[in-house]
Amino acid sequence: MDGLRGALLIGGTSSDAGKSLVVAGLCRALVRDGVRVAPFKAQNMSNNSVVTADGGEIGRAQALQAYACGLAPSTRFNPVLLKPGGDRRSHVVLRGRPAGDVGAADYVRRRTQLASIVADELASLRDDYDVVVCEGAGSVAEINLRASDIANLGLARGADLPVVLVTDIDRGGSLAHLFGSTAILDAADQRLISGFVINKFRGDQSILDPGLVRLGELTGRPTLGVLPFAENLWIDAEDSLAVPVGRRVGPAGGDGDPGATRLSVAAIRLPRISNSTDVEALACEPGVDVTWVDDPGSVVAADLVVVPGTRATVSDLGWLRDRGLGAALTARAARGAPTIAICGGFQMLARTIDDPVESAGGRVDGLGVFDIDIVFHPDKTLRQVTGVVDGEAVTGYEIHHGRVERSAERDWIATDPAAVGADAGAIRGGLRGTHIHGLLANDRFRRVLLRQVADEAGKHDFVVAADTEVDAVRAAQVDLIADLLVAHLDMGAVAELIATGPTPGLPTITHLLS
Structure with a gap:
């Protein structure tokens, strides 16, 4: 992948869909191909964090992704970290430093002010590395938060990033989740959704394939890969659901x-x-x-x-x-x-x-x-x-x-x-x-x-x-993730998205409105 430059965003249909895993695997696979890669998560909500060398604090998943890239953890990779202390309030960490506590409503107002910080950090990383692999937060379909979003489609639209949606099929309903998560977005955001990834699939894929064909017909988007369920992936879990x-x-x-x-x-x-x-x-x-x-x-x-x-x-x-x-x-x-x-x-x-x-x-x-x-x-x-x-x-x-x-x-x-x-x-x-x-x-x-x-x-x-x-166990886990992606993901199509941006001419899904 000589000369590869660009960025993309790995979004999800839910929390714990496998976004962190896919980002870590992509980072490792690209690094093994000689690409200089950095991870990025504009806003993370997690109580699993690490301290960087300069005394800052970032999400644990971004530290693992940095490890996959051969990099030390840096506050650049996760400029906004929310640490829930209860159902209604979270501690805010901004560029690695404590920045007070907020409730849900006042954070919605506050995070519009954080958009420029996030955009500047991403632009800086893109200047310093060949590829930046971004991770979204939660679900891309949280349209109630779209006006102030800085981590999903708000970030992708601002930087014109192609978005690949990941879903956890082990929970059930993944085909509907992929269709619905795309269809509920407005036309400008839908334009960025460039492909799908099925995560944690068990069994005979030939049984799933007809659904993937129909999903492609309904959305105009390809399924770029079906990742098998891997029971031996377990280290560095970030989400409390894990x-x-x-x-x-x-x-x-x-x-x-x-x-x-x-x-x-x-x-x-x-x-x-x-x-x-x-x-x-x-x-x-x-x-x-x-x-x-x-x-x-x-x-x-x-x-x-x-x-x-x-x-x-x-x-x-x-x-x-x-x-x-x-x-x-x-x-x-x-x-x-x-x-x-x-x-x-x-x-x-x-x-x-x-x-x-x-x-x-x-x-x-x-x-x-x-x-x-x-x-x-x-x-x-x-x-x-x-x-x-x-x-x-x-x-x-x-x-x-x-x-x-x-x-x-x-x-x-x-x-x-x-x-x-x-x-x-x-x-x-x-x-x-x-x-x-x-x-x-x-x-x-x-x-x-x-x-x-x-x-x-x-x-x-x-x-x-x-x-x-x-x-050594951690390194083996990261390599296992990368191996899964190389074997089951269309890496050529992913590289093309990174290099060229969102796929032009993708249709807007209007099925729900007609």
Whole structure:
């Protein structure tokens, strides 16, 4: 693909349709062909985020897409990030920096002012790279938001981008979704919809093909590919829809010696969970079974419990108590059973939480597992971290308003620069807590930790794999996505769209009006 230059937008018929996956795969496939590629998502709504080298914050999916391009995460790739803290309000991150909280109605008014920022960032990326692969947000058919849209057709129309629509056929109704999502748009927006992609197809495609032929007749648009359902794609899930209760995290069918001793990990599926990807590093390990749970029985029975981050610490603390999970966690603490709490999860295990920022609820009692006090500050801590745990070097990142103001616990992690109070962690027996995300992705540290956890759980014959590398697993996942696209997507047609823009002469669908 020598000389390829341009951009396109991968839109969806819904959230979690596969947009992030297709963008990552396209980026990787193009990079393997020698194209200089950058990802771009004008506006993302996700509580899964990472910290960039300059102390900014972007969506986790854009960090994975940057990884697929061989690039470090940058705030350029996701200039607007919304982090939901409740059903009605979200925290706004603009060019990587906190920019206040908004409700749905006032954000609609505000984001019209963000259009120029988004357009400038995209133009800058197009100047610096051969190809920019853009990802839309949610569904392109949210016509109630079209007037102020900056992520879907608003972005595509402003930059004259061809749009490829992705749909998840595993949910059902995909042919109607593709037709309806196109037909409901006005004529100028329909002009940009240049093709369709079916995602997560199972079975015999010959049964689907007549529907694709009819879809083409009705819309005048080609289906560019049918991507098969791939059970072994699982790492770096962004959307909360990808972490349902009861879902086992990791490769399909398990791994490791089926006759060997295994460790069970219960990851609590909080309502406002953030950075759910922290547990994926554990799931990379042979013999470690990680499952999302929301019941006390699973918390009591597991060898290890992980309490992940949350965008609503006080609210999710109340949920823990209401579900009986709070009592189950304190019972684990009383017997010293292995527990790891990360960021918001760490905060919920404190003696007290004083939060005038996130919940504006003031001081509340935590679960009291750790003898620490948390105070929320208006200034968010955003930083990459290096440190040492049990003699092993570790790296990670922090994203939090709550800080440890007082601690009677032993520090778990020694960081550089030194954290405020015990923000980098606390440890007492089998209980461990930290504000650092990404800690479990450190391979040597994780092996030492799993050996400790297995002994604490009484599973002394558990064998920790000596060669698991999270980065290698992530690279293999990204290459697998790219391989799927190369095998099942018309890459030539996609390259032509990138190079030439929206397909000229596409018909406007008027079937619904006639």
